[in-house]
Amino acid sequence: MSNTFHEEEVLGKAYDSRLMRRLLQYLRPYWRMTLFALIAILLYGMLQAVPGYLLKVEVDRYLDPTGGQHLPPVLARFLSRNPMTGIAQIAFVLFLPTVFLSFFLEFSQSFAMQMVGQKVMYDLRKQIFLHLQRLQMSFFDRNPVGRLVTRVTTDVDVLNDLFASGVVAIFGDFFTLLSIMVVMLELNWKLALLTFSVLPVIVIITAAFRRAVRESYRRIRVAIARINAYLQEHITGMSVLQLFNREERSFDEFEEINRAHMEAYKDSILAYGLFYPAVEVLGAVAVGIILYMGGGMALRGVLSVGTAIAFIQYSQRFFRPIQDLSDKYNLLQAAMASSERIFKLLDTPVTIEDPAEPKPLEHPRGQVEFQQVGFAYKDNHRVLENVCFTIEPGETVAVVGHTGAGKTTLTNLLLRFYDVQDGRVAFDSLDIREVRLRDLRKNFGIVLQDPFLFSGTIASNIRLGSEWITDAQVRAAARQVNLLEFIESLPAGFDEPVKERGATLSVGQKQLLSFARALAHNPRILILDEATSSVDPETEHLLREGLRRLIENRTSLVIAHRLSTIQNASKIVVMHKGHVREVGTHQELLQKRGIYFKLYQLQYKDQEFPVARAVLGAESLPERS
Amino acid sequence: MLERLRPLRPYLARYKGRYVAGFVCLLVSQTVGVLVPLLIKTGIDDLARSVALRRLLMVVGLLAAVSIVKAVFQFWMRWILIGISRDAEYDLRNDLFRHLMRLSPRYYTEHRTGDLMSKLTNDLNAVRNMIGPGIMYSANTVVVGVATISLMIHLDWRMTLMALAPLPFVSAAVKFFGARIHERFEKIQALYSELTERVRENISGMRVVRAFCQEDAEMATFDVMNRDFVEKNKGLIWITSFLWPVIALMFALALLLVLVVGGRHVLQGLITVGTFAAFNVYLTYLIWPIIALGWVTNLVQRGLASLGRLMTIFEAQPDIDDRAVPRNPVTELRGDIEFRNLRFSYNGHAILKNINLRIPAGKTVAVVGATGSGKSTLVGLIPRLYDAPPGTLLIDGVPIREIPLRTLREHIGFVPQETFLFSETIHENVKLGTPDATEAQVERAAEISNILPEIRGFPKEFDTMVGERGLTLSGGQKQRTAISRAVIRDPRILILDDALSSVDTYTEETILRQLAGVMAGRTTILISHRVSTIQNADEIVVLHEGEIAERGTHAELLALNGYYAELYNKQLIEEELEKEA
Numbered sequence A: 001m002s003n004t005f006h007e008e009e010v011l012g013k014a015y016d017s018r019l020m021r022r023l024l025q026y027l028r029p030y031w032r033m034t035l036f037a038l039i040a041i042l043l044y045g046m047l048q049a050v051p052g053y054l055l056k057v058e059v060d061r062y063l064d065p066t067g068g069q070h071l072p073p074v075l076a077r078f079l080s081r082n083p084m085t086g087i088a089q090i091a092f093v094l095f096l097p098t099v100f101l102s103f104f105l106e107f108s109q110s111f112a113m114q115m116v117g118q119k120v121m122y123d124l125r126k127q128i129f130l131h132l133q134r135l136q137m138s139f140f141d142r143n144p145v146g147r148l149v150t151r152v153t154t155d156v157d158v159l160n161d162l163f164a165s166g167v168v169a170i171f172g173d174f175f176t177l178l179s180i181m182v183v184m185l186e187l188n189w190k191l192a193l194l195t196f197s198v199l200p201v202i203v204i205i206t207a208a209f210r211r212a213v214r215e216s217y218r219r220i221r222v223a224i225a226r227i228n229a230y231l232q233e234h235i236t237g238m239s240v241l242q243l244f245n246r247e248e249r250s251f252d253e254f255e256e257i258n259r260a261h262m263e264a265y266k267d268s269i270l271a272y273g274l275f276y277p278a279v280e281v282l283g284a285v286a287v288g289i290i291l292y293m294g295g296g297m298a299l300r301g302v303l304s305v306g307t308a309i310a311f312i313q314y315s316q317r318f319f320r321p322i323q324d325l326s327d328k329y330n331l332l333q334a335a336m337a338s339s340e341r342i343f344k345l346l347d348t349p350v351t352i353e354d355p356a357e358p359k360p361l362e363h364p365r366g367q368v369e370f371q372q373v374g375f376a377y378k379d380n381h382r383v384l385e386n387v388c389f390t391i392e393p394g395e396t397v398a399v400v401g402h403t404g405a406g407k408t409t410l411t412n413l414l415l416r417f418y419d420v421q422d423g424r425v426a427f428d429s430l431d432i433r434e435v436r437l438r439d440l441r442k443n444f445g446i447v448l449q450d451p452f453l454f455s456g457t458i459a460s461n462i463r464l465g466s467e468w469i470t471d472a473q474v475r476a477a478a479r480q481v482n483l484l485e486f487i488e489s490l491p492a493g494f495d496e497p498v499k500e501r502g503a504t505l506s507v508g509q510k511q512l513l514s515f516a517r518a519l520a521h522n523p524r525i526l527i528l529d530e531a532t533s534s535v536d537p538e539t540e541h542l543l544r545e546g547l548r549r550l551i552e553n554r555t556s557l558v559i560a561h562r563l564s565t566i567q568n569a570s571k572i573v574v575m576h577k578g579h580v581r582e583v584g585t586h587q588e589l590l591q592k593r594g595i596y597f598k599l600y601q602l603q604y605k606d607q608e609f610p611v612a613r614a615v616l617g618a619e620s621l622p623e624r625s
Numbered sequence B: 001m002l003e004r005l006r007p008l009r010p011y012l013a014r015y016k017g018r019y020v021a022g023f024v025c026l027l028v029s030q031t032v033g034v035l036v037p038l039l040i041k042t043g044i045d046d047l048a049r050s051v052a053l054r055r056l057l058m059v060v061g062l063l064a065a066v067s068i069v070k071a072v073f074q075f076w077m078r079w080i081l082i083g084i085s086r087d088a089e090y091d092l093r094n095d096l097f098r099h100l101m102r103l104s105p106r107y108y109t110e111h112r113t114g115d116l117m118s119k120l121t122n123d124l125n126a127v128r129n130m131i132g133p134g135i136m137y138s139a140n141t142v143v144v145g146v147a148t149i150s151l152m153i154h155l156d157w158r159m160t161l162m163a164l165a166p167l168p169f170v171s172a173a174v175k176f177f178g179a180r181i182h183e184r185f186e187k188i189q190a191l192y193s194e195l196t197e198r199v200r201e202n203i204s205g206m207r208v209v210r211a212f213c214q215e216d217a218e219m220a221t222f223d224v225m226n227r228d229f230v231e232k233n234k235g236l237i238w239i240t241s242f243l244w245p246v247i248a249l250m251f252a253l254a255l256l257l258v259l260v261v262g263g264r265h266v267l268q269g270l271i272t273v274g275t276f277a278a279f280n281v282y283l284t285y286l287i288w289p290i291i292a293l294g295w296v297t298n299l300v301q302r303g304l305a306s307l308g309r310l311m312t313i314f315e316a317q318p319d320i321d322d323r324a325v326p327r328n329p330v331t332e333l334r335g336d337i338e339f340r341n342l343r344f345s346y347n348g349h350a351i352l353k354n355i356n357l358r359i360p361a362g363k364t365v366a367v368v369g370a371t372g373s374g375k376s377t378l379v380g381l382i383p384r385l386y387d388a389p390p391g392t393l394l395i396d397g398v399p400i401r402e403i404p405l406r407t408l409r410e411h412i413g414f415v416p417q418e419t420f421l422f423s424e425t426i427h428e429n430v431k432l433g434t435p436d437a438t439e440a441q442v443e444r445a446a447e448i449s450n451i452l453p454e455i456r457g458f459p460k461e462f463d464t465m466v467g468e469r470g471l472t473l474s475g476g477q478k479q480r481t482a483i484s485r486a487v488i489r490d491p492r493i494l495i496l497d498d499a500l501s502s503v504d505t506y507t508e509e510t511i512l513r514q515l516a517g518v519m520a521g522r523t524t525i526l527i528s529h530r531v532s533t534i535q536n537a538d539e540i541v542v543l544h545e546g547e548i549a550e551r552g553t554h555a556e557l558l559a560l561n562g563y564y565a566e567l568y569n570k571q572l573i574e575e576e577l578e579k580e581a
Helices: A004-009 A017-025 A028-047 A050-063 A073-078 A083-134 A137-142 A145-152 A154-187 A189-196 A198-236 A238-243 A247-299 A305-317 A319-347 A407-414 A437-441 A458-463 A471-480 A484-489 A507-520 A537-551 A563-568 A586-592 A595-616 B002-013 B016-033 B035-048 B053-102 B105-110 B113-164 B167-204 B206-211 B215-267 B273-315 B375-380 B405-410 B426-430 B439-448 B452-457 B475-487 B505-518 B554-560 B563-580
Strands: A368-376 A382-391 A396-400 A422-427 A444-447 A525-529 A555-559 A571-576 A579-584 B337-346 B349-359 B364-368 B393-395 B412-415 B493-497 B523-527 B539-544 B547-552
Touching (some): A028 A154, A050 A083, A050 B215, A050 B273, A083 A154, A083 A319, A083 B167, A137 B206, A145 A319, A145 B167, A154 A305, A189 A247, A189 A305, A198 A319, A238 B053, A238 B105, A247 A319, A247 B035, A305 A319, A305 B273, A368 A407, A382 A407, A382 A579, A396 A563, A458 A471, A471 A537, A571 A595, A586 A595, B002 B016, B016 B053, B113 B215, B167 B215, B206 B215, B215 B273, B364 B375, B364 B563, B375 B493, B375 B523, B439 B452, B439 B475, B439 B505, B475 B493, B475 B505, B547 B563, B554 B563
Parallel strands (some): A396 A571, A444 A525, A525 A555, B364 B523, B364 B539, B412 B493, B493 B523
Antiparallel strands (some): A368 A422, B337 B393
């Protein structure tokens, strides 16, 4: 199986200041909320040292007053001499407010930051989507749909994680750690430093753990992607798989991918399995240091019992932030990779856009000229060379030729999906690069070879987003292409949902729907890439009829596969290997006995039976006996 | 609940020994673990009484020993218990896939790929969470809870009651909010899929979007969804932001009670300062088990619901299988096909009626008819993509259900109407059904289907990847690859279901000519709309609304002057017209 999933899996460094600066730009509109969250988490972090300290105060002042009693004067004055009252003061006057404050701070910072994350995500998605609407078609040729979808969805989500639980939480962890360490140093700097001696060890262990987990998570992600791709494909192609007795081999392949997934996870279990106990052992080591070293200090009278108890509590607390920080590292790394991909997309220049000073195109006549046009999709492979022809207003021009002759490319250039490399395409004698894309394209109605339907309703597929098309016009368009009867037979009529891009409709119905779409937009010029797929004669008849009405009284450019279109064309352009080889009417070209004649013999001869019906009508077939 | 877990029994029974070992590790690690605060208590009391350092050293030594024992067993506990869940997940996924491969196309028309995928990913994961972390943390909560609380009670039962008072609220909060978080999360996920689908459509239909100047409209639709997504998330964020601070608040209140009540008890001489300190540590020991209590209930709830959905896959019985195959089944087929008064209904609609048709081995039969006349269904019955009623379809005189599926399909080369290629190399796709085919055979098959020159033209030739991650083949190229895939099997029966629709007439003629050579003596069934494809068949069958309307040779059918003759005549007339031109 393919192993090209890795492309998306390359993780770079965890921190790239250039990317980070650019990412932080997105926080700018929400700086107030961000600042608020930042202050909240800072205060929250500082409050985390309070419970331990109050514990010490209670023990040293009331429970075991033998040790040192050096309390800050403010506290000493405030606290009652009566132990019962004092304890109540500590609990309810000092401790309880911090508890609620802490609650409020944690909640509001989390809410604020997650909301900021959502808003940033909204902005980013909007920006990416907008950029996609502007990028030239050649970009979409190079990038598979799935990959681009990922940019708008998954990659943005990863960034959300960073904003919502990453950036600010890092400060929170840091301040918690810092405030605990400061209080410990303040209480007894010697014992504090001794206790801190476990910190380097935990940092090293955490780093090692992080590396191991990162590697196995990378493998897990690859494995999950492969499992999903494999399942998706094999469920879709299940009948082929069964027809060719592939079950056992497919199972073996699947089992292998499944195993890789399981093994990658086992590695991560191993990493976690080693990490958690190691952290606990270190916690015990810290307690051991406090008890033993503290015991020595207590003997010398330089350590109170309360301080020892507070130290033990603190020592249990400062591992959490370090572990969290290491989780954030993974988050940061994923976010860097995602943002790099997103920015790469956003930085892809738009090469086909409106000119700086567009020429007006107010009352277009609808004349199209290809003047010595040369074009290549890829560097050297010329698809069109020196192509010249004109479509006069009112004309129907049919383009014929073998597959790969460059027929579809003509429409791509006319709509400026791509720009010509040589020569020019002119619309009403204006180079199409000199007018606004919108002004140009709104003159055309296009019917693609493969009719593309959107999820929505029948009506929304005819109208698309063009609000100016009235219901009556939608109806009229459907009637004109002979689709009205079918639509009205549907339970919900025009509001019948179209699911999964028209999976419930036949090929012919989809074609007719796309005819109706083009018609409803009432274009000056119709561009039609006829479908090659063979349909049954009834549908063929409907399609042909629809087609006839579509091009009636309208300038059209038709990439023709149907004889009827060709015969009725004002002009036929014969393309061969990127060149225009013959131009003329059907009869002229047949008499010429050139390429058209040959093409006709090979390609169009067999499609004639449905056409015949149109020419003669089914009833008037000569009786044979 | 146990009843609903029953389907998992075979998966869990397999790991019975390991479960026992895992639970033993859990028991050892946690019972040893609760000794740590006791040692801290001793240490603090010693420290408060300023005893000799030797004694403290002993306490510290014990502390080290205890925590190392705990750590070792804790490691094994996780490794074994979570490991089992990954193994069971692996087993389940294998079994699911194996089962899916046994289900007939009918199942796949009734179930959407997306739904199946979601079962195989999300639901499987939820089940895994239930049998791994779910089981481990339940056991953990019980053991830690019982051990810790009984020790706390032993130390000071009144204080224990006070300290524990706020904690049930934590479990309740986790369970309550957890369920709501999940609920809202599901809704957001659904919205997210819609958003994703919207983007996918926009990009796939980019040409239409551009051609009809729909960029702004698309932007507007997307914006509505994007905004809605943020709005829905707000509801979730509210709860998630609330949950953790609430838990922290409850524990802080428990700590506050210990400060007050514990302090009084120390002053009253009921407990020592060390016990007071140990209580603080025990309280932190309880944090995770108490949270887990609420969390695990949700895990199990979700897991059970998901298990139910997964089971619907297993419950779907393969409707096409080898149950009617006798002890000594046929192993070779000649390719003589007989439809005997066949009637085939699908969801109550009769698709085929009164089909009596015999195709002797070695003959070529063409099927024509309008869309929906039942052509594809008719040929789909032969490799048993659909099952004909018993006794109505025989191969070599044997009822088709008595031929092992494998044998049957081995002898058939089937080219479906819609070409499906796997995203592998062309080479792999051609030898899909014949893994042992040689290079020469692959090339020969490509030659017969007239695609060899084009493959030779690709930079990587036969090693060219097909599909989104590789080269996009044209419709005709795909069809011809599918034909190669069928002919390389050297089948007794070749079925082309409108398989030449995307190739031009010239190529079609070449392919048919070459096929005629290889298929000499083999049975061939052709479906086509083109007269040129079918006119040389030994027999032509015209289907009309599921029934055979006409049958005979080209000449006979022309003489019959019906549907077929009409098709043909139209062609003739057109040619005459052409001559006049």
